[in-house]
Amino acid sequence: APNKIVNISRCGHYIRPYVHQQYIHCMNDKSILTKEKLHEQLIELKTTDKYWNQSVYLSSSGGSGGKRLFFATDIQENLRQRQILVNMMIEQNIISSTDICLNLFQSGNIYRSFEIFNDFCSIANCTTIPMGANANNNDIYEIIQYFKPNVLMGSPYRLMELALFIEKQEKNEIYFEKIYFACESLDKIKQDYFKRIFHCSIYIGFYGSAETGVYACQSPNYSSTKIYLYPKELVNIEIVNSKIIVTNLIRKRNQLIRFDSGDLGRIISTNENSK
Known part of the structure; x- marks a missing residue:
């Protein structure tokens, strides 16, 4: 069956049987692939595949683990x-066509968060207001008053800058139903402050990386927790010594198998067919 996940012996685990191996990023002994080893493989790929940079979507990692890495999908x-x-987001009432989303994520220098969230909105058939992280707070404030967005999107750092600005305004009548955040964690102190300034209590985090893409997010039911949902048809997640190990299940080109995300976590069991 095309949706069945099977275990294969060559270079990895949990790969759909119809996947054509154009290039696989994994360890030959089936051990966990680290970011350092992946970087070595990407350098090698440039010398063995003259088409490595054609018809690809390029993402840049933040470089927190060492050298900056460019991953092609x-x-x-x-x-x-x-x-x-997005299909999962719609099913879980995370996003809907009635949402109006103000996007304050960062763009430029091959960083993709701004574009990613614009895409999420377009796929979900909801309105996005693409202001970006570098927009002036006065301009953002005017846009909020004009369009009345119900969803605020951005890194916690950028949202804090906006909140501090709005707090100083004479009319602080800003209301958001939901906040989408990524790039860094959103602690309880910030949540409490945002609730006072933005009058919002639903915080939805998104999780992924340049190598894996975005593959998990929170839902209103798990707002303000550290619980993330992911589509099982998209990725396979293993927990090895508390580390989150990711295998992407849909890629035919530059497959990523048993990749160490660098983060710690655990799997909360649900029924076999659920997200």
Whole structure:
């Protein structure tokens, strides 16, 4: 069956049987692939595949683990991954066509968060207001008053800058139903402050990386927790010594198998067919 996940012996685990191996990023002994080893493989790929940089979607990591890394994904497969995640978001009432989303994520220098969240909105058929992280707070404030967005999106750092600005305004009548955040954690102190300034109590985090793409997010039911949902048809998650190990299940080009995300976590069991 095309949706069945099987275990194969060559270079990895949990790969769909119809996947054509254009290039696989994994360890030959089936051990866990680290970011350092992945970087070595990407350098090697440039010397062995003259088409490595054609028809690809490029993402840049933040470089927190060492050298800055550029990961190439097939353009159509990248779009498919976003579609799968948004389908789950719609099913879980995370996003809807009635939402109006103010996007304050960062763009430029091959960083993709701004564009990613614009895409999520377009796929979900909801309105996005693409202001970006570098927009002036006065301009953002006017846009909020004009369009009345119900969803605020951005890194906690950028949202804090906006909150401090709004707090100083004479009319602080700003209301958001939901806040989408990524790039860093949102602690309880910030949540409490945002609730006072933005009058919002639903905080939805998104999780992923340049290598894996975005593959998990929170839902209103798990707002203000550290519980994230992911589509099982998109990724396989293993927990090894508390480390989150990711295998992407839909890529035919530059497959990523048993990749160490660098984060710690645990799996909360649900029934076999659920997200």
